[in-house]
Amino acid sequence: MRHLLSISDLTKVEAISILDTATELSRVSDGAVKKLPTLRGRTIVNLFAEDSTRTRISFEAAAKRLSADVINFSAKGSSLSKGESLKDTAMTLQAMGADAVVIRHSASGAAQRLADSQWMSGSVVNAGDGTHEHPSQALLDAFTIRKHLGMGRSDLSGINVAIVGDILHSRVARSNVLLLSMLGAKVTLVAPPTLLPVGIGNWPVTISYDLDSVIPHVDVVMMLRVQQERMSDLFFPNAREYSRYFGLNADRMARMKSGAIVMHPGPMNRGLEISAEVADSARSVITEQVANGVSVRMAILYVLLAGGALEVGGN
Amino acid sequence: MSVALSAQEITRALTRISHEILEKNQGSSNIVLLGIPTRGAHLATRINSIIATIEGAEVPTGTLDITLFRDDLRMRPPRAIMSTKIPTSGIEGKDVILVDDVLYSGRTIRAALDALGEIGRPRTVQLASLVDRGHRELPIKADFVGKNLPTAKTQSVKVFLSEIDGRDEVTIEEGGE
Amino acid sequence: MSTVDYLIKNVSLPDGIKTDLAICDGLITSISKNFKGEAQTIIEAQDCVVLPGLVDLHTHLREPGREDAETVLSGSRAGAKGGFTAVSAMANTSPVADTAGVVEQVYRLGQEAGLLDVFPIGAVTQGLKGESLSEMGAMADSVARVRIFSDDGNCVSDPLVMRRALEYIKKFGGVIAQHAQDPRMTMGSQMNEGEVSARLGLKGWPAVAEESIIARDVLLADHVKSRLHICHLTTAGGVEIIRWAKARGIDVTAEVTPHHLLLTDDLATSYDPVFKVNPPLRTESDVHALREALADGTIDIVATDHAPHPTEAKECEWQEAAFGMLGLETALSIVQKTMIDTGLMNWSQVADRMSIAPARIGGYSEHGQPLVVGGIANLVVVNPKKTWTVDRDLVLSRSSNTPYHGHELPGVITHTFFKGRASVLNGSIMPLGSL
Numbered sequence: 001m002r003h004l005l006s007i008s009d010l011t012k013v014e015a016i017s018i019l020d021t022a023t024e025l026s027r028v029s030d031g032a033v034k035k036l037p038t039l040r041g042r043t044i045v046n047l048f049a050e051d052s053t054r055t056r057i058s059f060e061a062a063a064k065r066l067s068a069d070v071i072n073f074s075a076k077g078s079s080l081s082k083g084e085s086l087k088d089t090a091m092t093l094q095a096m097g098a099d100a101v102v103i104r105h106s107a108s109g110a111a112q113r114l115a116d117s118q119w120m121s122g123s124v125v126n127a128g129d130g131t132h133e134h135p136s137q138a139l140l141d142a143f144t145i146r147k148h149l150g151m152g153r154s155d156l157s158g159i160n161v162a163i164v165g166d167i168l169h170s171r172v173a174r175s176n177v178l179l180l181s182m183l184g185a186k187v188t189l190v191a192p193p194t195l196l197p198v199g200i201g202n203w204p205v206t207i208s209y210d211l212d213s214v215i216p217h218v219d220v221v222m223m224l225r226v227q228q229e230r231m232s233d234l235f236f237p238n239a240r241e242y243s244r245y246f247g248l249n250a251d252r253m254a255r256m257k258s259g260a261i262v263m264h265p266g267p268m269n270r271g272l273e274i275s276a277e278v279a280d281s282a283r284s285v286i287t288e289q290v291a292n293g294v295s296v297r298m299a300i301l302y303v304l305l306a307g308g309a310l311e312v313g314g315n
Numbered sequence: 316m317s318v319a320l321s322a323q324e325i326t327r328a329l330t331r332i333s334h335e336i337l338e339k340n341q342g343s344s345n346i347v348l349l350g351i352p353t354r355g356a357h358l359a360t361r362i363n364s365i366i367a368t369i370e371g372a373e374v375p376t377g378t379l380d381i382t383l384f385r386d387d388l389r390m391r392p393p394r395a396i397m398s399t400k401i402p403t404s405g406i407e408g409k410d411v412i413l414v415d416d417v418l419y420s421g422r423t424i425r426a427a428l429d430a431l432g433e434i435g436r437p438r439t440v441q442l443a444s445l446v447d448r449g450h451r452e453l454p455i456k457a458d459f460v461g462k463n464l465p466t467a468k469t470q471s472v473k474v475f476l477s478e479i480d481g482r483d484e485v486t487i488e489e490g491g492e
Numbered sequence: 493m494s495t496v497d498y499l500i501k502n503v504s505l506p507d508g509i510k511t512d513l514a515i516c517d518g519l520i521t522s523i524s525k526n527f528k529g530e531a532q533t534i535i536e537a538q539d540c541v542v543l544p545g546l547v548d549l550h551t552h553l554r555e556p557g558r559e560d561a562e563t564v565l566s567g568s569r570a571g572a573k574g575g576f577t578a579v580s581a582m583a584n585t586s587p588v589a590d591t592a593g594v595v596e597q598v599y600r601l602g603q604e605a606g607l608l609d610v611f612p613i614g615a616v617t618q619g620l621k622g623e624s625l626s627e628m629g630a631m632a633d634s635v636a637r638v639r640i641f642s643d644d645g646n647c648v649s650d651p652l653v654m655r656r657a658l659e660y661i662k663k664f665g666g667v668i669a670q671h672a673q674d675p676r677m678t679m680g681s682q683m684n685e686g687e688v689s690a691r692l693g694l695k696g697w698p699a700v701a702e703e704s705i706i707a708r709d710v711l712l713a714d715h716v717k718s719r720l721h722i723c724h725l726t727t728a729g730g731v732e733i734i735r736w737a738k739a740r741g742i743d744v745t746a747e748v749t750p751h752h753l754l755l756t757d758d759l760a761t762s763y764d765p766v767f768k769v770n771p772p773l774r775t776e777s778d779v780h781a782l783r784e785a786l787a788d789g790t791i792d793i794v795a796t797d798h799a800p801h802p803t804e805a806k807e808c809e810w811q812e813a814a815f816g817m818l819g820l821e822t823a824l825s826i827v828q829k830t831m832i833d834t835g836l837m838n839w840s841q842v843a844d845r846m847s848i849a850p851a852r853i854g855g856y857s858e859h860g861q862p863l864v865v866g867g868i869a870n871l872v873v874v875n876p877k878k879t880w881t882v883d884r885d886l887v888l889s890r891s892s893n894t895p896y897h898g899h900e901l902p903g904v905i906t907h908t909f910f911k912g913r914a915s916v917l918n919g920s921i922m923p924l925g926s927l
Contacts (some may be wrong), residue, residue: 017395024396028383037429038383066383087807107809108682108693109763116762117807130811132693174693197690198698302396306388 003115003124004300006133007178015179016154018299019143025302026295039068042305045098047089048074048127050106054266054290055127055137059102062297068305071096086110090119098122100305108132108171123304131169137265138175140296141222142183144289148261149219157184162214164190164246165224165273166235168197172265173224177205190214192246194235211246215255222263223248226273239272249275253283261285319464319472322483325445328461329358332443333365335459340410345438347406348376350414351427352397357478358445359414375402379413384426401434411437412459416474418444421455446485448472496521497912499531500873503542505863506840513542515869518912523865533914539877540906543843545577545608545870546824547850547859549640549669549747550723550795552816553579553610555601556594557586562800562890564601564610567820570798570889572607572915574820575872575905578851578859579608579798583615584645590615590626592634599636607915607922611856614638616657616668620646625657632664639855642669644723645770647705649675654709658718667719667745667853672705672730673771682811684757684772692760694810697772699727706730710737710744721853722746724797726771728781735790745853747795748782750819750826755779755895765806765813766895769799786845787836793850796823800891818894821887825901828876833902858911869912878904888921 001014010018028036044063048056056072063070073093086105093101100123103111108130115124128134142156149159161180167173167189180187181204188206189196196207208214215221226242236242243249248262256262262274262284270276279286320328340346343366350359356378363376380397388394413427424442431440443459448466466472466487475484496516504510505523514522514531522529548571554562562570564581571579581598583589589598595612602610614631618624620643631638641661648654648670657668678701683689685696706722710733713720725731725746734746751769756776759767767773785791799816806813827846831837837845851860861867881900884892908916915922 021396024380024398028399035433036383038388085804085808105809107811109811110809112763113809116764130693131695171693174691198685198696199687199690202687203690302383306383307391307394 001303004135004304005111005115005124005126007135007138007175007182010179010182012155012182015139015142015182018139018296018303019146020154021302022139022143022292022295022299025298026292035065035067037067038302039063039066039305042068042099043071043097044068044100044102044301045071045073045093045096046102047093048072048104049110050104050128052104052128055104058290058293059125059127059297061294062301065294066298066301068301071098086113087117087119090114090117094120094122100125100301102127104128106130125300125304128171130171132171133175134171135175135179136293136297136300137172138179139300140289140293141176141263141265142179143296144263144285144292145180145185145220145261147292148285149259155183156180159185159220160188160218161185161220161222162188162190162218163222163224164211164248166195166226166230167191167224168195169227169230170224176222177203181205188214188218190246192236192242195230211252215252216257219257219260220263221248221256221260223274225265225267225269228269243272247273247275248278250277253278253281256283263289266290316486316488318484319446319487320462320485325461325483325485328445329361330365332459332461333362333369336362336412336441336443337366337369339441339458343370343372343374345410346374347402347404347409347411347437348374348414349379349401349411350376351423352378352380353479354416354474354476355414357476358416362414362443375404377402379427379430381423381426381430384429386422386426405435406431406437407435409437410439410441412441412443414443416445417472418442418447418457418460419450421451421453424455425453445474446472495530495532497531498533498535498909498914499527500535500537500542500907503537503540503873504839506541506543506843508839513863515871515909515912518869520863520865520867520869523863535873535907537873537906540873540875541839542863542871542873543575543839544847544860544863545872545908545910546575546846547854547856548576548579548796548798548820548823549721549793549850549854550644550749551579551581551798551820552584552800553581553598554800555585556597560802560890564598565605566888566890567798567800568602568605568607568610569921570818570820570887572908572910573888573905573921574822575824575874575908576820577608577870577872577908577910578611578856579820580611580613580640580854582644583613583642584620588615588619589613590618590620592627592630592636595631595636595638596634608910609856609859611854612636612638613640613642613644613669616641616643616648617653622646622648622650622653625653625660628661628666629663632666639664639666640669640721640853641666642671642723644669644671647671647673647675649705651708651712655712655716658713658720659716662718665855667721669721669723670705670709671723672702672709674701674705677701681772682768683760684774686757686775688757688760692763694760699729699774699778702727702771703729703733706733710734710742713744714740714742718743720744724749724752724771724795725782725791726752726774726778728778731781731785731790735785738790745792745849746790747793748786748791749797750794750823750830751817751895753779753782753786753794753830754826759895760810763810765808765810766817766893766897768810768813768815769817770815783830783834783836786831787841792845793853794823794827794846795850796820798889800889801893802891806893816893818887818889818891821889822882822894822896822901824872824874824905825880825903826896828903829901832876869909871907871909872905873907875904875906876902878902880904
């Protein structure tokens, strides 16, 4: 595996091996060892053409725990915000000797453009491209679900997951639909019809417009961030109505299965898609998702960078 | 292919190593056994049970995966990370016996020493290896050796253990890795 | 008997009859096996078909304003290479072709290049803004004799502006070529809305945004009894509306691009913006509907929508990239591949859809004429049995954004004759000033 651009780049076996590697790495980082020499001498560039402090910090922590050199290249203060093309940026990174580029970009497909072009030779990790995919988030979500509900299984078979909210604009949802269903989970998308993409008839999911009917049957409720500006684009009447039908509040949480968990990729709009009591409840694994993010991203960097070019694919 | 150690010889070698460990460390009270996965971990378990038979008590036994500390990662396809389990008693001030199946270049043991250094500061670190096949690339020497096997670099030494391979045997094959 | 300029031997006419065809002093002087005279140049055309020179009603030549992407000269060379003897230059230049001055400049540049006729298209509204009508009368009366008006690139979306434009052009027998795209419904749209856009997270461009404008405009054209031409139809639904309108006797014509006859939206999966085009590539079933409609005449013509863009406009993220792809040099090959080689059409129909019908719609009287003795020798000779491989580095266009790079295509154009002179001879464009 040279790049991680989309969950569709992974086989089930590869996805599980990333989760297993993350499990071992989380033991390492839980214990006395804070720093591993594994990627010593490797240079990883965090190319963040779109603001995302948490994802950048997570990748940075992951890279540093593996002793890689990290260069942060953020939109603000970088030439990307001054109209420099992705191509010129990539060629600059190539000249700096980047072994891997972790890219966050507002354009869907930007990571793939970087990987497919001849502009640079390093590995590309998609840290969120437009409204396309966010594979490392899906992997950490799957990791978190498996840890809580996997009962020792390597996959997620038999687990019911509801993904609730703005599916149309969500890269987290796209990656999770692919990954969770590949791992055997049953995924239900819950959203107002305006926020479901046209053309998802062949997605391996069930569609519902009614959160209340879904809530009692699922093991995981994954809430998505709803951006306020969607209101002006007529996707829903106002925040109050959205919240009434698609928000996760204490009443709805009370009707969840025992043992069911609440997830959110962050940042949350407390009071809009999720109430404060839910976010801070015992069912919420939201802060744990953040912690798991580091282990999963270490595993991704390990799988992409620790092996040499020789014999890749030989195993 | 020729058989270098039979099942019986492996058992004898491990028994002798166990005795030597106890002798050198004046008993088992301060010992921690750490096997290097995969086969070293099983050998450490076997040594532990032999020691238990001799001394009447088990010693703290764990595993130490050194994958993340290897210096040859770039020359190989990515490897799966194995389990590291440090006994709850820890390694601080202990006499740590690293257990591996084959001692060859010494690079695995160098990585193991690095890994140990991240975890704590043992009083001593000693090395037990079922087979020493020579061709060291680093100044590393085993304290306890099951059998010294003079080999050519072109040959490969294979250790089979009943826990994973269904039988106990060490073989030398022509044309190796 | 005097010596003719060219004698094309053993060539097939569009209807399949084999003959020899002589060209002299700009005219077809003989179509007969029995031609006995001398010729300065004899062309052996054993496997070839001769068609009236191709006419494109939809070309972006980019001059004035974006001479880094294309010029009238470079576009003329690309056109001639593709078998065209007339192209219509779209109005979305800089400045916009919304005055007699600009259209006359473009017309003259075409005459100076001398490889084919460049007929400017005038803007419907000033600055393509969709608000007030441009001086269409002055453009019609100019040297350029503009008859086609279009805001292409933009849709004339305001229904009142569209109604007035349709009414006004009746004064001089014009036609409005509508780029059918509801602007509200396609704000920020990147590709066909459907299965692929859902997966790729690219903003969808629904078929209905095109079809609703077509439906409105055929009703408007009916109401004011004027002529409407629909640019680059892409959807099966649009085909149905045109079919309905024609059955009602509405004076509407429609075009399809070669790329919409072949390519589909799943090509966006690569995120390579060379496949980003307006209107977007649609689905397999749309492609089949378009082919059928072209074959049965519901769609009247093929037009290239040749849209050159400089490298930097395509070497970037999909959503940052410009819309459009090259078309002139590959058009006939794509039509052969999609319509002839599939058995949907014959060469007579290709002559109609790519020459006769577009010349009729544009009022280009020297083009698109059936091949007859005494006719103006605007001709293209194509060898349908040969194939060629598209190389974006070898195109004559100044830009290289062809979606067919590396594709092996059928149909090699061996000769193009513009007013009796070879603009392309044995597959090579004639050097400047040689005509």
